[in-house]
Amino acid sequence: MSRLLARCGPLLAVLAVLGAWWAAAATGALADPFVLPAPGAVARAAAALWRDGTLPHELGVTLGRTLAAFALALAAGAAMGLAMGRSATARAALRPLVGLGFATPKIALFPALVILLGLGSGAKVALGFAEAVFPIAAATAAAASQVPVPLVWSARAAGASRAAVALRVVLPAALPGLLSGARIGLVGAVIGVYIGEMVASSDGLGHLMVAGWRQLETDRLYVSVAAVSLLGFALDALLLLARRRLLRWAPEQAA
């Protein structure tokens, strides 16, 4: 019984939220249908947007930008984190940068990014990158600085060069921490790209949301919100799957 509940729990929770939404919309208890359209209306709008090709297109645009931002942030964040974790010089040089970047509201940089990179994908990818790179760098740095010394020494004694130690000992040893940072970074990339599309764009899910708002078609607005949430959820689930595969060797980490 409890196992059945555990299996169906997530589904029940989603149904409960949808039910509450429907009830609130149907009774007009929370707000009128213009502010909060019923789930059915949003679903119909989504189906229509899917059929006419708008939703697949905007989803594809946002997905492409998110993946580009995340891939760049993963490469840069991991490299910065490894350097900070293993070299005192790199730590001294990068720590203030990462600390400041972590705290900066990235959206404040967006006008500058638009001036630099234009109204196309560049500025959105850059904003997603800025949201994603700092948590990845910070988590990788923390993990890399905690790699047990005997592990590094064993490798050095076996004849591994410093570069080989960094790539083949420190990197895999820091992988659990790196992947925890990557999870936060991935969601950050989705948010950064979406916000960039909201502020200045002619395509993408963020643009769909703002267009729905401006044209007073609130059901389209909610389609966009639901779509970007599901996109982030699906990407996070994929990352968790990859993490489970990559960390097979550490049963307690893979859970």
Added chain:
Amino acid sequence: MTAAGPPGGTRPKLRLAGVAKEYTGRRRGTVRAIGGVDLDVRPGEFVSLVGPSGCGKSTLLYIIGGFVAASGGTVDCDGRPVTAPGPDRGIVFQEFALFPWRTVAGNVAWALARRGVPRAERPAATARLLETVGLAEVARLYPAELSGGMKQRVAIARTLAQDPDVLLMDEPFGALDAQTRALLQEELLAVWERTGKTVVFVTHSVEEALYLSDRVVVLSRRPARVLEVIEPGFARPRDREKVLADPAYPALHARVWELLRAGGAA
């Protein structure tokens, strides 16, 4: 202190001359960990370092390994000064230090690869090394799936894979239960007798040092110096029961303890 040189005229495998180590800490000022150690280890010899807890015997081992720089004196291996870690000096740690993301076979094969063993020859060489430490069956498991004794066997196999002349062992059996420890001591002796490696073995167990070693180097408390070098002299190959029953054993045991107590009195 007199230089603790081996008898006979062969060139030493390792020569420590006036090795000293000082740490400068922010809060406690300068701490002298090692106060000048002279020691020669001849090729194929099994030497143990014993001393009071915290006397710097592990640090001395790390200096021989080239992992930690001495602040005074020199370490020569085969007549060449030690400045960095090298494949001629393998190390085994108390905490095993296996790569948890590699399988048992992967850990051993990794060390073979660093030595330049061609890819095609690695599986057979790995199997041979795992056979040596009695672990042929678990080649495909990950370290997390092994017991402590098995992990340390893998670590020994991985270190043997780099084919070092000198085996540095830092309390390698200190984390194991008494039975496993006794088994691994016997296996280590068998491997040592077969391979002829030079072993420098750090331990806090007087029994272990006397049972395994050609010479037991007793160090003082900080700053560590050589108090005395004891040669147990039991016949090889050694048998634990015969060693324990040897008439000379109690006196040797008592002597080491006496030195540790005198040197370790705070």
